[in-house]
Amino acid sequence: MNELLWIFVSALLINNFVLSYFLGLCPFLGVSGRLDTAFRLGLATIFVMLITALCSWFLNTYVLVYAPYLRLISFIVVIASTVQFIEMVIKKLSPALFKALGIFLPLITTNCAILGLAIFATNRGYGLAEGLVFAFGAGAGFTLALVLMAGIREEVELSDVPALIRGTAMNLIIAGILSMAFMGFAGLFSAT
Amino acid sequence: MSSSRNTHVGKGDPGSLKLIATLSFAGLLSGLIIVLAYETTLPTITAYKAKVLEEAVFKVLPGVTSMQRLVYRDRALTVNDQVQKGDEAIFSGFDASGRLVGYAIPGAGPGFQDTIRLLYGYIPEQRKISGMEILESRETPGLGDKIYKDPAFVANFESLSVDPEIRAIKKGKPKAASDIDAITGATISSKAVVRIINEANRLWLPRLEQASGPEAER
Amino acid sequence: MKPKETRLQLQAAPLLKQNMTTGQTMRDVLLALLPATLAGLWYFGLGALLVLLCSIAGAMLTEWIFSPADSRFERLSDYTALLTGLLLGLTLPPALPLWMAFIGGAAAIGLGKLIWGGMGQNLFNPALVGRAFLLATFPIAMTTWSPQTGPADFFQISASNLAAPFMQAAYDGVSAATPLGLMKFEQQSTALWALVSGNTSGCIGETSGLLLLLGGLYLLLRRDLDWRIPAGILGSAALFSAVLYILDPIKFPGPLFSIFSGGLLLGAIYMATDPVTSPLTPRGAWIFAVGIGLLVILIRIYGGFPEGVMYAILLMNAATPLIDRYTQPRVFGKGIKNQ
Amino acid sequence: MSGLLVAPAIMAGLGLFFSVILAVAYRFLKVVEDPRIEETEMLLPGSNCGACGQPGCHAFAEKLVLGTLKPSQCTVASADTIDAVADLLDVDPGQQERRVARLRCAGGKNQAYQIAEYRGFENCRAAASVSGGGKGCSWGCLGLGDCGIACDFDAIHLNRNGLPEVDIDKCTACGDCVEACPRNLFVLAPLAQKLFVQCSTPLRGDAAMALCKVACDACGRCAADAAQGLIQMVENLPLVDYSAGGPALPDATFRCPTGAIQWLEGPQFTDQGSAMTRRENRYAQLH
Amino acid sequence: MLSKLLKFSFAHGVHPRESKEATVSLPIQRMPFVREYVMPLNQQLGAPSKPVVEVGARVHRGELIAEPGAFISTSLHSPVAGWVRAIDNRRYPGGVFARSIVIEADPFDTQQFPRAARDWRQLGAEEFVAEIQRAGIVGMGGAAFPAHAKYSIPEGQHIEHLLVNGAECEPFLTNDHRMMVERPDDLLRGIEILLHNLGARSATIGVETNKPDAIEILRRHIKPGQPIQVAPLRVKYPQGAEKMLIKSIFGREVPAGGLPRDLGMVVNNVGSVLAVADWFEFGMPLIERVVTVSGDGVEQPSNLLVPLGTPLREVLKFCDGLKEGVSQVVMGGPMMGTSVASLDVPVLKGTSGILAFRKPRSVQSREYACIRCGRCLEACPYFLNPSRLARLARARLYEEMPRYSIMDCVECGSCTFSCPSGIPIVQLIRTAKSQLRQSAGKVV
Amino acid sequence: MAKHKEDLHQEFIKGIWRDNPVFVQVLGMCPMLAVTNTAVNALAMGAATFFVLVGSSFLVSSLRLWIPRQVRISTYIIIIATFVTVTDFTLEALVPKIHKELGAFIPLIVVNCMILGRQEAFASRNSVRLAVMDALGMAAGFLFALLSLGTVREILGEGKLFGFSLFGPDFEPWVIMILPPGGFLTLGLLLLFFSWVKERKQRLEQRLTQLESEAQ
Numbered sequence A: 001m002n003e004l005l006w007i008f009v010s011a012l013l014i015n016n017f018v019l020s021y022f023l024g025l026c027p028f029l030g031v032s033g034r035l036d037t038a039f040r041l042g043l044a045t046i047f048v049m050l051i052t053a054l055c056s057w058f059l060n061t062y063v064l065v066y067a068p069y070l071r072l073i074s075f076i077v078v079i080a081s082t083v084q085f086i087e088m089v090i091k092k093l094s095p096a097l098f099k100a101l102g103i104f105l106p107l108i109t110t111n112c113a114i115l116g117l118a119i120f121a122t123n124r125g126y127g128l129a130e131g132l133v134f135a136f137g138a139g140a141g142f143t144l145a146l147v148l149m150a151g152i153r154e155e156v157e158l159s160d161v162p163a164l165i166r167g168t169a170m171n172l173i174i175a176g177i178l179s180m181a182f183m184g185f186a187g188l189f190s191a192t
Numbered sequence B: 001m002s003s004s005r006n007t008h009v010g011k012g013d014p015g016s017l018k019l020i021a022t023l024s025f026a027g028l029l030s031g032l033i034i035v036l037a038y039e040t041t042l043p044t045i046t047a048y049k050a051k052v053l054e055e056a057v058f059k060v061l062p063g064v065t066s067m068q069r070l071v072y073r074d075r076a077l078t079v080n081d082q083v084q085k086g087d088e089a090i091f092s093g094f095d096a097s098g099r100l101v102g103y104a105i106p107g108a109g110p111g112f113q114d115t116i117r118l119l120y121g122y123i124p125e126q127r128k129i130s131g132m133e134i135l136e137s138r139e140t141p142g143l144g145d146k147i148y149k150d151p152a153f154v155a156n157f158e159s160l161s162v163d164p165e166i167r168a169i170k171k172g173k174p175k176a177a178s179d180i181d182a183i184t185g186a187t188i189s190s191k192a193v194v195r196i197i198n199e200a201n202r203l204w205l206p207r208l209e210q211a212s213g214p215e216a217e218r
Numbered sequence C: 001m002k003p004k005e006t007r008l009q010l011q012a013a014p015l016l017k018q019n020m021t022t023g024q025t026m027r028d029v030l031l032a033l034l035p036a037t038l039a040g041l042w043y044f045g046l047g048a049l050l051v052l053l054c055s056i057a058g059a060m061l062t063e064w065i066f067s068p069a070d071s072r073f074e075r076l077s078d079y080t081a082l083l084t085g086l087l088l089g090l091t092l093p094p095a096l097p098l099w100m101a102f103i104g105g106a107a108a109i110g111l112g113k114l115i116w117g118g119m120g121q122n123l124f125n126p127a128l129v130g131r132a133f134l135l136a137t138f139p140i141a142m143t144t145w146s147p148q149t150g151p152a153d154f155f156q157i158s159a160s161n162l163a164a165p166f167m168q169a170a171y172d173g174v175s176a177a178t179p180l181g182l183m184k185f186e187q188q189s190t191a192l193w194a195l196v197s198g199n200t201s202g203c204i205g206e207t208s209g210l211l212l213l214l215g216g217l218y219l220l221l222r223r224d225l226d227w228r229i230p231a232g233i234l235g236s237a238a239l240f241s242a243v244l245y246i247l248d249p250i251k252f253p254g255p256l257f258s259i260f261s262g263g264l265l266l267g268a269i270y271m272a273t274d275p276v277t278s279p280l281t282p283r284g285a286w287i288f289a290v291g292i293g294l295l296v297i298l299i300r301i302y303g304g305f306p307e308g309v310m311y312a313i314l315l316m317n318a319a320t321p322l323i324d325r326y327t328q329p330r331v332f333g334k335g336i337k338n339q
Numbered sequence D: 001m002s003g004l005l006v007a008p009a010i011m012a013g014l015g016l017f018f019s020v021i022l023a024v025a026y027r028f029l030k031v032v033e034d035p036r037i038e039e040t041e042m043l044l045p046g047s048n049c050g051a052c053g054q055p056g057c058h059a060f061a062e063k064l065v066l067g068t069l070k071p072s073q074c075t076v077a078s079a080d081t082i083d084a085v086a087d088l089l090d091v092d093p094g095q096q097e098r099r100v101a102r103l104r105c106a107g108g109k110n111q112a113y114q115i116a117e118y119r120g121f122e123n124c125r126a127a128a129s130v131s132g133g134g135k136g137c138s139w140g141c142l143g144l145g146d147c148g149i150a151c152d153f154d155a156i157h158l159n160r161n162g163l164p165e166v167d168i169d170k171c172t173a174c175g176d177c178v179e180a181c182p183r184n185l186f187v188l189a190p191l192a193q194k195l196f197v198q199c200s201t202p203l204r205g206d207a208a209m210a211l212c213k214v215a216c217d218a219c220g221r222c223a224a225d226a227a228q229g230l231i232q233m234v235e236n237l238p239l240v241d242y243s244a245g246g247p248a249l250p251d252a253t254f255r256c257p258t259g260a261i262q263w264l265e266g267p268q269f270t271d272q273g274s275a276m277t278r279r280e281n282r283y284a285q286l287h
Numbered sequence E: 001m002l003s004k005l006l007k008f009s010f011a012h013g014v015h016p017r018e019s020k021e022a023t024v025s026l027p028i029q030r031m032p033f034v035r036e037y038v039m040p041l042n043q044q045l046g047a048p049s050k051p052v053v054e055v056g057a058r059v060h061r062g063e064l065i066a067e068p069g070a071f072i073s074t075s076l077h078s079p080v081a082g083w084v085r086a087i088d089n090r091r092y093p094g095g096v097f098a099r100s101i102v103i104e105a106d107p108f109d110t111q112q113f114p115r116a117a118r119d120w121r122q123l124g125a126e127e128f129v130a131e132i133q134r135a136g137i138v139g140m141g142g143a144a145f146p147a148h149a150k151y152s153i154p155e156g157q158h159i160e161h162l163l164v165n166g167a168e169c170e171p172f173l174t175n176d177h178r179m180m181v182e183r184p185d186d187l188l189r190g191i192e193i194l195l196h197n198l199g200a201r202s203a204t205i206g207v208e209t210n211k212p213d214a215i216e217i218l219r220r221h222i223k224p225g226q227p228i229q230v231a232p233l234r235v236k237y238p239q240g241a242e243k244m245l246i247k248s249i250f251g252r253e254v255p256a257g258g259l260p261r262d263l264g265m266v267v268n269n270v271g272s273v274l275a276v277a278d279w280f281e282f283g284m285p286l287i288e289r290v291v292t293v294s295g296d297g298v299e300q301p302s303n304l305l306v307p308l309g310t311p312l313r314e315v316l317k318f319c320d321g322l323k324e325g326v327s328q329v330v331m332g333g334p335m336m337g338t339s340v341a342s343l344d345v346p347v348l349k350g351t352s353g354i355l356a357f358r359k360p361r362s363v364q365s366r367e368y369a370c371i372r373c374g375r376c377l378e379a380c381p382y383f384l385n386p387s388r389l390a391r392l393a394r395a396r397l398y399e400e401m402p403r404y405s406i407m408d409c410v411e412c413g414s415c416t417f418s419c420p421s422g423i424p425i426v427q428l429i430r431t432a433k434s435q436l437r438q439s440a441g442k443v444v
Numbered sequence F: 001m002a003k004h005k006e007d008l009h010q011e012f013i014k015g016i017w018r019d020n021p022v023f024v025q026v027l028g029m030c031p032m033l034a035v036t037n038t039a040v041n042a043l044a045m046g047a048a049t050f051f052v053l054v055g056s057s058f059l060v061s062s063l064r065l066w067i068p069r070q071v072r073i074s075t076y077i078i079i080i081a082t083f084v085t086v087t088d089f090t091l092e093a094l095v096p097k098i099h100k101e102l103g104a105f106i107p108l109i110v111v112n113c114m115i116l117g118r119q120e121a122f123a124s125r126n127s128v129r130l131a132v133m134d135a136l137g138m139a140a141g142f143l144f145a146l147l148s149l150g151t152v153r154e155i156l157g158e159g160k161l162f163g164f165s166l167f168g169p170d171f172e173p174w175v176i177m178i179l180p181p182g183g184f185l186t187l188g189l190l191l192l193f194f195s196w197v198k199e200r201k202q203r204l205e206q207r208l209t210q211l212e213s214e215a216q
Ligand SMILES: Cc1cc2nc3c(=O)[nH]c(=O)nc-3n(C[C@H](O)[C@H](O)[C@H](O)COP(=O)(O)O)c2cc1C
Pocket: B112, B113, B139, B140, B141, B143, B144, B145, B183, B184, B185, B186, B187, B188, B189, B190, C135, C136, C137, C139, C143, C181, C185, C304, C305, C306
C-alpha cells in the first residue's frame, strides 16, 4: 500500500478528524445547519489546512530545530497571522470569493482541527509532501462529515424531533451514529 | 490611522507602533517563560524518555545491559546519538560482557484503526526475533489491543525465525518456526504486526549483513 | 329554524384512495420474512428463537415506554417496532447472550427511531443502528458464531445465550467460522449449495438465500419495495466482484459467492429497501443501491471486517438526504425546448 | 542555556514580523464598512420578523444608518431599545403608537352555527378551501389556530370557545397573524381605539342572524347612537372612523342587539362568559 | 389508421376504479323546471359578471341577465322564463357567499326557446371572440375558464391544431361520454366551426378506451376528408388534464407555466365544443349543461340536462333523493371535485357531476407518518416531489417550496390517491400555495 | 462587604451549573470527547485546563488596561499558549504516562474556545478578583462535565472507576464507550438527561406557583 495513499485514506475515512479524532467539533456542530454553508466552510477548511501544512513544515524545518519548545506557540502565531493576512488579501482582491469562503476564515483559524493537524503532522514526522496529503485528506474528511451532517440536519428540520432532544443533544447523537457508520472503514487497506 | 473619525473605535486610537511593540513584548516575555519552564523540566523529560527507550530495547533483546544508537547513512551504519529528522536509526544491544547480542529495530505501519509503531529485537547470529514491544497504537480495546496486552501473543515473538517470512496463522493450525498464532477476533491487528516486522526485516536485514563489519563493534 | 338534515361531511379532494396502507405494507414485510425466520429457527434451534424474542421485546418495550401515553397503542400497532426488532434479531449471531439482544432492540428503537421523532422520520435504518451499536459494544460476542444444531437438537440452548445480564458469556463447544470469515482470513470458499440452502453458520436470518429471495419476490409482487434497490445492490456487487475475480480468481471470491454469502441478500432485499431511509427518487435509488453494492465489496475485500453490508447501508443512509436533493426528477415541461 | 536567548529572540522576532505585516496589510487592504450598522444591529431585537418591512434586522439597521427609516418602525423593540438606537445614531426615534392585533369576529363554537363537518388537515387555510370548513358563516373564524402558530411571540391562544385570544402584552403588532388568517380577520388596531366591531359578515338582518348569534345584523343603531359621522354603515357593517371628529364613547355599543360592536378596555373576549348570557336572553326574546 | 392500434398515454398517473357502470348507458334526460334558480355572478374564472336586470324584472329563457365584468369574464343568461326576485349574497359551492341573481320560474310559461342559426363563416377573429363571450361559454371541463379568452390568440401566435378533450378520466362521470354518443354530429359541427374560426388545420378528439362506443360512433360520423381524428387513450388518471393529453397524443410537453397555445394548440372539452355548436346552430347561449348524478348515495343515478342555477337539492330530488345515511355530496368528480356543505348551492356552468356517497371515501382508518415510499412521486404526472412538498408544508417552510416547483402542481390528487400513509398531500400543497400567493401579494 | 462576597460566590457557582461551559454553553467539545475515555484522563485534562484558565484569566484581567483593543486577541492567545506550553512540560515531567495518553490534546487546550471565550467575555472586563472567581467556576464546571462523562464511559466501557474494578472480572465491557461513537452518544444522552431534569424542575416549579396562586 502506497504510503501517501494510506495517509490520505486514513485521514479521509478511517481516522476522520471529526468522527474519530474529535477535532473541529465546534464548526461541525455549529455550521452544519445548512448544506451550502457547510460545503463552503469545508472548502475553506481544506484551504486553511493546506496553508497550515505549509507553515508547519516551514517552521519545523527552519525555525524549530533551534527551539523545539516553541512549537505550539509559534504554530499558533504563524498560522493565525498567515490566515488573517490571506483573508485581507482575498477581501481586497475578490469580494465575491470572500463572501463565499472568506467569511469563514477567522472562524477556522482558532479551531483545534487546524492546530491538531499541525501537531499530528509534526509528531509523525511528516515531510512536506506527506504533510500536504495529510492536510488534504483531513480537510476533505472534515468536509465529507460536515456535508453529510448538514444534509441530515436539513432533513431533520422537517421532522418532529421531540423538543427536548432538538439542538446539541440531537446533533451529538447524529454524529455518534455517523461515527458508528464510519467504523466500517476501520482496517481498510490494512487487512490485505 | 487617520480614518478614525467614523470608525468609532473608542477613545484614543493607539498607533501601529504601539501595537507592534505590545505584541513583540508579549512574544518576548512568553518566550522567556517557556524557555525557563523547558529548561527546568528538560532533564526529567529526557531522562524519562531515555529510560523508556532503554527499557524497550532491553525488553526485546533479553540479556542486554547497554545499547547504542546506530544510524544508516551513505550505505553504512554509524554510531550517532544526535537525533535528526529523517534519520533511519536502530539500536544495537550489548550484554554485560560488552558482546553484541543483537539489534532493536523500530517499525511502523497501518493497523486496524491507526498506525502501529513497534520495536522488535533481532539476533543476527540465529536469524531470529527475540522480542516485540508495541510503542504506540490505537487498536480497539479488548480486541486489537491484545497485541500488547495478551502475553501469549507477545510470547510468540520471543524466539521466532525470520525465514522464510513470518506469517500469522489461526490457532490450532500446524505451524512452522516462522509462524505465530493470530489472536482470535483480532486477526487483522495480528497480521498488521507481522507485516510491519516483515517490512522492517526486508529493509534492515540486508543492511545489517552488509554492515556487520568492525564498526558495529564497540 | 329549518328542519335539520344530517350534516354533510367536508373532505378535500381526492375522495378516492387506493387501498394499500402503510400498516399493511409492514405486515407484508413480516410475512415475507417468515420463511427465512423459520429456516433460521430450524437451523439454530431454540436459542435463536429466544434471541429473536429478546430483541423484539427490547424494541417494543422501548417504543412503549418512550411514546407519549396517549399514542402508545397506536404506535405499537403500526408493526414497525415489531419489524425492527425482528430484523435486528435476524442479523444477530444465534449464540448471542439474550441480554445483549434485548439491549440491541432498545438501542435500535431508541437511537434509531425515537430520537428522530418516531416512525418515518429516522434517517438511519433502525435495525442496523441497533446492530452497529451491538457490534461496536460487544465485538467479541457479536463475532462468535456457533455451528448449526439442526432440528434434532432444537431444544439445546447454548450456555452463552443464558449469560447473566452485563456479564460475559461462556462459550461452550467449538465456534464455527462463517463463509465470509473463511474466505477473508483463510481464503477458503464454501459450496454454493450450502450458501443457497442456508446450511452454514452465520446470523440467524441470513443463511438461507433461497427463502430470502422468495420473500423478496412476494414483496415485489405486492409492490412493497422498490425493485431498483435490490437490483442495483446485487448487480453492482456481482459486477465488482466479477471484475476482481477475473483479475485474480484465487484471491478473490466469485460473484455468486459474494451474493449468497453473508447478509447481502437480507440486507439488499429487506434493509436497504426500508423506504424511510432510502432515497425517494428513482434515480436516487439507483445511486444509493450501486453505492451500497460497491461499499460492500470494498469493505469485504479491502476492509477490516469480513462483512460490510451493515456499514454500507448505514453509510449510504447518511448520504440519502444529499442523494435525494440532487436527484429531483425533472418537472414536467421544465427545461425543454420546443422547436 | 542558549535557549534563554534564542527563544525570546525568536518569539519577539515572530511577533514583530507578523505584527508589522498585519499592520501594513491592515493599512492598505482594509475594506471600510460603516461600523454603526453592526452596532445598531446589536441593539435591535434580532427576531428577524420583518415587521419593519425589511427582510431582516440587518437590512433594517442599514436603512436606519442611511436615515431612510425610523427606529420606531421596529414594532418589536421596546421603548428603551428604540431610544438607545436613536441615541446611537442621533436621530429622531419617531412616533410610537401601541397597536395590537384585533379579531373581527366573535363567532366561536358557542355562537356561530356549523352546517357541515370538516374532516382533514387541521388548519384554517386548508379547511377554508374545502367548502368553507363547514362553518355556516363564510367570513368568520374557523378556530383551527393558524394565527397562533404564525405568531412568533406566543401571543395568540385559542380559547375554549375556539376563538383566538390575543395577549395584548405580548403582541408586538408584527402582523404575522394578519397574513396567516385565511379569512383576513385580524387587524392591527391602535390600543387607544376602543370601539371595535367584532364581525365581518356583509349579510344583514335574518340572513346574518341565521349564521351566528353574535353577527352584526346591520341594524344601524350604533351608528345612530354615536357622535355624528363617527360610525358609518358600509356594506352592512359599521365602520368606525376615528378621524371624523366626535368622541368615541361606549354608548354606541349599548343598543347593539347582538353585541357585535364592543368597547374594548383590554383584551377581546375575556368578558364574554357573562356578557353572552345577557345577549343570549335578548336573542331569545327577539325570536 | 395507425392510431387504431395505438393507445396513447403519458408517464406516471394512477388507476382509480372507474365506477362508471351506473350511468354509462343511461341516455341524457332533461330535468324539469323547478321554482327558483340562483345564478351566481362569478361562475367563471376571472372577474364576476355585472347584472343588467333589476329586481322584479321579467326575463325570458336565454335572455341576457349579466354582462362581462372585464375581458376575462363572461355573460350570464336566464335559464328560465320568470322574474328576478333578488340580487343578493347567496351560498356558493366554494363555501363562501357570492352575489347572485335569483330568478323565480314562471310556472305557466312554455319555456320554449326560439331557435335561430347564426352565420359563423363570415366572422373576423375579433367578432368570433365577441360572439363566444356573448354566448357566455366557459370551459366545461372543470376549470370554467372563459372560452373566448382562450380563442383570442395573441399577435404572433398561430393555432395549428384543435384538441377535443373527451378523455373524461374522472371516475363516476359519464356526461362527456353520453354527449359524444348522443350528439356526434353536433360535436363535429362545433369542431368545424372552431377549426374554421381559429384557422386551425386539423382536430383530434382524445377519448379513453373505456368508451369504445364513443370512439366507434365518432369515427363513423366523421365525413371522409374532414381533418378530424379520434385518438384512443389509455385509461389512466389524469389523462384528461390538457398537458397530459397533449403529451399522450403528440408526445410533446407544454413548457412549465406555459399554455397549449405555445405549441399552437387549443384544447377544449366536449361540452364546450357542443356549447359553441349550440350557439351558432341554434342561437342558444350557455343556460344548461349535462350533469352526471351518481354515487352509492343516490337512489336513481342518471345523466341529466340541467338548467344552470338549479339547486343541488332539486336535482337530487329529481333522482328520487338521497339514500339513508349519505354523508358526503360532491360537485364534480371524486378526484378533483369539492364536497359541498349545503344542498342549497346551485349547479354552475362548470358542474360536471353531483355525487353522493354514504361512507366517507377518503378516510383511511388512520394517518401514518410519511414513510417516503415514493409512490406519490411515481404517481405525480408533473414529476414533482409531493412527499417533500407535503413535509415542507407541514413544517411551514413555505418559502422553500417554490424550489420544489410547488406552483406547477395542478392539484390533480394522484399523489394523495396513491399515498399508503393517508397523508392529505394535495390539501397541504393547496394550503401552502394559497399562503404563498397571499404573501406574494403582500410583498411590495 | 457581605453582598460583595455573595457576588463572588455567585460568579463561582454559575459556572458549575447554570452556565456550565459544556452542558449549557456547548464549548470545549473536542477535548471533552477526546480524552474522557477514562476518569483519570478526564481528571488530568480537567486539571490542566483548570490551571490554564485560572492563570490566564488572572493575567489577562490584571493586564487588561495595558492591552490595546486591536491586538487583544493575539495577546490573549500568546498568554494562553504560554500557560499551555508550561503545563505541557510540567505534565510530561511529572506524570509521563498520562501525558502520553492525552497526547496531542494538551497543546490543543490553547484553542479550547471556552478559554479564549472567558478572556474575551469576562476577564478582559472585570477586576482580578471577579475574573479569578469566574475562571475557577468555569474551570470547575468544565472539570465536572469532563468527570461525569469520563466516569460514565469508564464504568460502562471497562467496568472500572479510576482504574478500580467495580463489577468483578466477569463484567462484559461496553467497548463502544471507549470508541469515538461512544463519546458522541454519551455526551448527547447526558445533555438530554440534563435538559430533561431541567424541564422537570421547571414544570414542578410551575405547578407550585400555580398551586400557590390557586390557594390564594
Ligand atoms: C468494534 C470492533 C473493533 C474491532 N477492532 C479490531 C482490532 O482492533 N483489531 C483487529 O484485528 N480486529 C478488530 N475487529 C475484528 C475484525 O473486524 C475482524 O472481525 C477480526 O479481525 C477477525 O478475526 P477472526 O478471524 O479471528 O475472528 C474489531 C471488530 C469490531 C466489531
